[in-house]
Amino acid sequence: MLEVRDLTVTIGTEDGAFEAVSEVSLSLAPGEILGLVGESGCGKSITSLAAMGLLPPQARVSRGGVFLDGEEITRLPPHRRLGQGSGRIAMIFQEPMTSLNPVMRVGEQIVEAIRVRETVSEREARARAVELLDMVRIPDPARRIDNYPHEMSGGMRQRAMIAIALACRPSVLIADEPTTALDVTVQTQILGLIRDLCDSLLVAVLYITHDLGTVAALADRVCVMYRGRIVERAPVADLFRNPTHPYTVGLMACLPRIGERPETLETIPGSAPPLGPRVSGCGFAPRCERARPDCRDDPLPWFDTGRDHVALCRYPMVEREP
Ligand SMILES: Nc1ncnc2c1ncn2[C@@H]1O[C@H](COP(=O)(O)OP(=O)(O)O)[C@@H](O)[C@H]1O
Numbered sequence: 001m002l003e004v005r006d007l008t009v010t011i012g013t014e015d016g017a018f019e020a021v022s023e024v025s026l027s028l029a030p031g032e033i034l035g036l037v038g039e040s041g042c043g044k045s046i047t048s049l050a051a052m053g054l055l056p057p058q059a060r061v062s063r064g065g066v067f068l069d070g071e072e073i074t075r076l077p078p079h080r081r082l083g084q085g086s087g088r089i090a091m092i093f094q095e096p097m098t099s100l101n102p103v104m105r106v107g108e109q110i111v112e113a114i115r116v117r118e119t120v121s122e123r124e125a126r127a128r129a130v131e132l133l134d135m136v137r138i139p140d141p142a143r144r145i146d147n148y149p150h151e152m153s154g155g156m157r158q159r160a161m162i163a164i165a166l167a168c169r170p171s172v173l174i175a176d177e178p179t180t181a182l183d184v185t186v187q188t189q190i191l192g193l194i195r196d197l198c199d200s201l202l203v204a205v206l207y208i209t210h211d212l213g214t215v216a217a218l219a220d221r222v223c224v225m226y227r228g229r230i231v232e233r234a235p236v237a238d239l240f241r242n243p244t245h246p247y248t249v250g251l252m253a254c255l256p257r258i259g260e261r262p263e264t265l266e267t268i269p270g271s272a273p274p275l276g277p278r279v280s281g282c283g284f285a286p287r288c289e290r291a292r293p294d295c296r297d298d299p300l301p302w303f304d305t306g307r308d309h310v311a312l313c314r315y316p317m318v319e320r321e322p
């Protein structure tokens, strides 16, 4: 239903243009959570903003596009993407305080989101707002509906944001680092809520994070992104059992294991260099222990494990377990 096909986004800067996102393809089905994971700056948010039609002015889709139920939406103005029809995309961000209006009661903001798309009376909209607050498990919703955002905790505000996102009855929900600003207990609750909403409402969720650990707990399938490209795509269990791209293997080595102290973590040598003019071949080659000279050659091959699991690599780590 949501399909991103060969999406390439070019950003213009004073020093020239660069590709922030290169040939990204992914698809999402109803009731499915797709994790999009990668280090800061790898292009996750630009990918999601392109799908929402909310790219900053200096960025543009230079190739490929985003399709919703078969219709290309990349070049539609944002109000058409979010407006009528079966397919709607809603988004929640990391910091609800920046997206909630601080001088408006939470309930009014939900009512407004409902009435932008549906002609219902104030009373009906308010009743539905209470329902939505209940659905995101805000206790005592009939009272909480009259709270201002600052009267709520961080976790409660993120739930309110989710309620606003659901007010337009979306078929796709993009959650961009939705729990990064929250403490671990609240994070677990919010991720559990997203899973339950996905299952009960059959929304498709694009879950964006730099945290491979939460992906393991939440996603059905995972795309790993590095320097603007998807480098590995797999069902979540298979990704963790058989990481195939050397970058993914490095990411997993950075995951803390229970009982381990952070000082003992392995890390990938080097850091992702800033994006500049397109280099040929594999963007990870400069940091990769397995790289050979032909890793600088284009085009890179997709290695197919045969388990709906592919990696963009010439010398992938091969399967270790059956
Ligand atoms: N408004 C912008 N202007 C210029 N460059 C940007 C802008 N937004 C993002 N970028 C650049 O695009 C790349 C991808 O950024 P982003 O998608 O925000 O990464 P992520 O969400 O994975 O951390 C980065 O190199 C970032 O510096």
Ligand SMILES: [Mg+2]
Binding pocket: 044, 045, 046, 176
């Ligand atoms: Mg981001």
